[in-house]
Amino acid sequence: MKMINQSVLCKVAELLKHKKLTVATAESCTGGLIGHTLTNISGSSEYYDRGIISYSNRAKMELLGVKEETLKKxxxxxxxTAREMAMGVRERSKVDIGIATTGIAGPTGGTKEKPVGxxxxxxxxxxxxxxxxxxxxxxxLENKKSTCNAALQILLEYLEGKLF
Structure with missing residues (x-):
């Protein structure tokens, strides 16, 4: 069974606190797992502002400002959609960093063009x-945990100055 990478999580928490940065999450396929994971660290209220589980297209549009045209096209x-979700949660929450996930966790819902996973x-x-x-x-569940780990790794890369 896949586990959440605790060492990356601890580094992320430490860097967010040290840099005094705030984060909000917009989660679809992970269903709140990233927010849950970030708040497993004591003192997370210093950096974690909120999480939005935008599972439906309606939620993505209403809560995050994802354009209907984007979803249709x-x-x-x-x-x-991931780009608009990340930007939307950051701008609407007035935080430093927005993280978003969208995907097909499985076992159903996949197509040839967009497979499960x-x-x-x-x-x-x-x-x-x-x-x-x-x-x-x-x-x-493994796909959700893999997504959470990947999101934490991307966040760590950003905090270490390796993304932009």
Whole structure:
């Protein structure tokens, strides 16, 4: 069974506190797991502002400002949607960093073009917004944990000055 990477989590928490940065999450396929994980560290209220579980397209539009045209043209599971989710949660929450996940955790819901395990993770900060694409191959829970670990790793890379 895949585990959450505690060493990356601890580094992320330490750097967020040290740099006095705040973060908010917009989660679809992870269903709140990233927010849950970030708040497992004592003192997380110093850096974690909020988490939005935007599972439906309606929630993505209403809570994060994802454009209906984006969802129609590219779909909920797309680089474009992940980008708008990350930017939306950062701007609407007035935090330093927004992290977003959208994907197909499985075991159903996949297509040839968008298979089970396809995930997009977005990170938005004042320096810019990036989106990375992943293809995980576990069961539903493993895919959610893999996505959480990947999001934490991207956040760590940003905090270490390796993204922009």
């Amino acid at each position: 590219y779909g909920a599971v797309s680089e474009q 396809l995930v997009y993770i977005g990170l938005s900060a004042k320096d810019g917004t990036i989106v990375r694409r992943f293809n995980f191959h576990g069961d539903r």
